[in-house]
Amino acid sequence: MPTNTPRKIEAVHKTCRIIEILRERGEAGITEISKEMDFSKSAVHGHLATLNDEGLVVKDGHTYHLSLRFLDIAESVKARIAKRDVVREQVRTLAEETGEVVHFGAEENGRIVYLSKSKGNSAVETVSQIGKRMPMHSTSMGKAILAELPPDRTKAILEQYELTERTENTITDPDQLLDELDDTHERGFAIDKEENIPGIRCIGMAVSGPEANVFGALSVSGPSQRMTEERIKNGLSEKVAQAANVIEVNSMYS
Structure with a gap:
């Protein structure tokens, strides 16, 4: 048959x-x-x-x-996502401006994959590394992307993987997560409230290409005592938005 x-x-x-x-x-x-x-x-x-x-x-x-051939392969793959020189420069600049750890990542097969990383002067070390795959539901980059994907794609990802509890703050209830994604879409950025790593908070923002197709996200991560709600909303969100905009504008001509 x-x-x-x-x-x-x-x-x-x-x-x-x-x-x-x-x-x-x-x-x-x-x-x-x-x-x-x-x-x-x-x-x-x-x-x-x-x-x-x-x-x-x-x-x-x-x-x-x-x-070392894998380095060449990796660079070719990253170039397919966005102009790697532009991404690398914006990640580095954002890290210098904020003093924190900055990542750029993309969704693949329902996971967030780290593609670029830079550390500012005040950054704390994290376990993240280029190529590492992480859950979407517990990371600011993942939630930022989920909030901007077509609803059927978001639903498929959430059904594909268990909403694993990585910390006591991780959202593991699907309905609660969908509410969080609605809030994320409305304000334009996601917040990881120690949901992935204890003591670390992050802001994540989706990066879109022509015709509003989401192809990645930027995040800034730091200790909870520095990553306050006030700092995120009144300073970091604007800086991340500026960096995302530079990447988006350049993606139109890639």
Whole structure:
């Protein structure tokens, strides 16, 4: 009987899993990967040899690590989202002006992915890093994007993933989150009230391209005692809006 489900290639799944293991561990040997995957050493060796031939991994003695080709791949992907030089400059400038941590991210498969990061002089260290994927419902960038997406897309994302409680302040009730997204849309920016990391508050604002298509978001994160409601509404929101506008205007000519 015909089916609309595409045929999946198990070997490709295994190759992707090997790449993920190398990303997580930095480097690993055949035996280590074999045990992790419960896969034969000879099969792992075959996958690694192929990846090495393609220039995607590098063999160093008895271990392997991802190659620098992934940097080129990553830059190409980021360029598809927005002009990376403009994004990088606005993220850096916003970090200098606010003194806090600034991120630019985009939604992919229902998650927010960090694409750029810069730290101001007063910034506190966070666990965020380029390429890291985070939930949409607990982050200011995620909520900012959800508030601007078409309702059916927002609904699909919220149904796809459980609203996991990351802190005691995380919104885990779908109806409450939808109310929060309505408020976010009305005021033009989202607020993460220690919903993702205890002690850290953030303001997030969606960034849109031609025809109001949302392609990313900016955020400013800092300690709760500095990220007060007054500072967010009467200072930071305007600075973030200015940076978002520069990215939006430049995206029209990319």
